[in-house]
Amino acid sequence: MHTMTIGDRIAELRLRRKLTQEELAERADISVDVIRKLEQGRRTSARLTTINALASALDTEPGYLLGQPVTFEVGDNQEDGLPSVLALREAVSPVADLLGGDADPEEPPTIAALRAALRSTETIRREGRMGEIGLLLPPLIRDARAAVHASIGADRAAANSVLAVAYQVAATTLAGLGKEDAAFTAMERSLAAIRSCDDPGLETMAASTLAWVFTRQGRLADAQRIALARAEKIEPGFRSSPQELALWGILLLRAATAAVRQEKHGTVTDLMRMAKGAAESMGEDRLVYATPFGPTNAGIANVNFLVEMEKADEAIAAARTIPNLRSLPPTWRARFQVDRALAYNDLGKDRLAGRALLLAETDAPEWMRYHSTSRRLVEELWGRASRPDTELVGLAARLGLAG
Numbered sequence: 039m040h041t042m043t044i045g046d047r048i049a050e051l052r053l054r055r056k057l058t059q060e061e062l063a064e065r066a067d068i069s070v071d072v073i074r075k076l077e078q079g080r081r082t083s084a085r086l087t088t089i090n091a092l093a094s095a096l097d098t099e100p101g102y103l104l105g106q107p108v109t110f111e112v113g114d115n116q117e118d119g120l121p122s123v124l125a126l127r128e129a130v131s132p133v134a135d136l137l138g139g140d141a142d143p144e145e146p147p148t149i150a151a152l153r154a155a156l157r158s159t160e161t162i163r164r165e166g167r168m169g170e171i172g173l174l175l176p177p178l179i180r181d182a183r184a185a186v187h188a189s190i191g192a193d194r195a196a197a198n199s200v201l202a203v204a205y206q207v208a209a210t211t212l213a214g215l216g217k218e219d220a221a222f223t224a225m226e227r228s229l230a231a232i233r234s235c236d237d238p239g240l241e242t243m244a245a246s247t248l249a250w251v252f253t254r255q256g257r258l259a260d261a262q263r264i265a266l267a268r269a270e271k272i273e274p275g276f277r278s279s280p281q282e283l284a285l286w287g288i289l290l291l292r293a294a295t296a297a298v299r300q301e302k303h304g305t306v307t308d309l310m311r312m313a314k315g316a317a318e319s320m321g322e323d324r325l326v327y328a329t330p331f332g333p334t335n336a337g338i339a340n341v342n343f344l345v346e347m348e349k350a351d352e353a354i355a356a357a358r359t360i361p362n363l364r365s366l367p368p369t370w371r372a373r374f375q376v377d378r379a380l381a382y383n384d385l386g387k388d389r390l391a392g393r394a395l396l397l398a399e400t401d402a403p404e405w406m407r408y409h410s411t412s413r414r415l416v417e418e419l420w421g422r423a424s425r426p427d428t429e430l431v432g433l434a435a436r437l438g439l440a441g
Contacts, residue, residue, distance in 0.1 A: 065095035121172025146184035164367035166405025195236035265293035372402035
């Protein structure tokens, strides 16, 4: 069975829009040669800046062109049920909110139990175990909603804090599966819960998550605006705590991600300079609301931006200077290795690109199966290899790219 490539999707939408390759190139402000090579299968991958430009010109989401997975995989050891996108949608948007009539559990969990469940879910998310997230999130959201309805005072505020974060985890999970509109709904729910919660830092993390959802939708200017507007509100001062510096830095990196995909390289440089300053003031990485920030995370973000700006030599050099990489969660380390692989691929060093991808898989094997950039790069390396590389063929098979 033929699997649609990026080029197939571009050609399909281009023809629907009644555009020639030249007209699409003009709309997207990219070379017509890039479009030809993608549609003819001579290229199987493209920069995210190119993908975003093409998605905008074709009026679609970048995720559609990338062909990212759209549902949960079934793991070998999932004996307690199957993860379900539909169940997650139902938890985020229950019909009872429209019709009423569905009663909450008579005995909702305690705040301590809710917090423990949330911590467990966040750990699983950092490790990239998507299937388990799909199993755990729907009941966590339902339980947190029930606790909100059953509580008053401080307990109600605490339950709303758990609910707000659970909705944000749902938003990032749904966006990762190409369900950006459902992710936005989850963020609307999160923001509503934040208005009644007991943790002011959650509003900042909501801005960060919303910026990421907008980035996944291809709404790059909106993503940058959301992140920078919140960053301006919380800009730290001389006596700011490490957590306050971290929250500000996280927003700057979100804004820089949107800026680099718009090819606003000067803006990226300015934002990275401020983020690095905040990280250096902290002195070490901290995990803030399940998100790391500090010198290490700022360093790997810089590598990512250099790759996106097509500065492969600088990216490889910068990657060698990253301090204390093992301090970061597995999915962050895996993303860093994928960036190294992209840089080596740009330099024509396929063997080193393959080794970096294998390191990424070591850190977060399940995350790799859902990460469209990793999948495309493995496919590209495997497709042009002059002779089969046993390890790369094995990786392709584990990613479902080879029989």
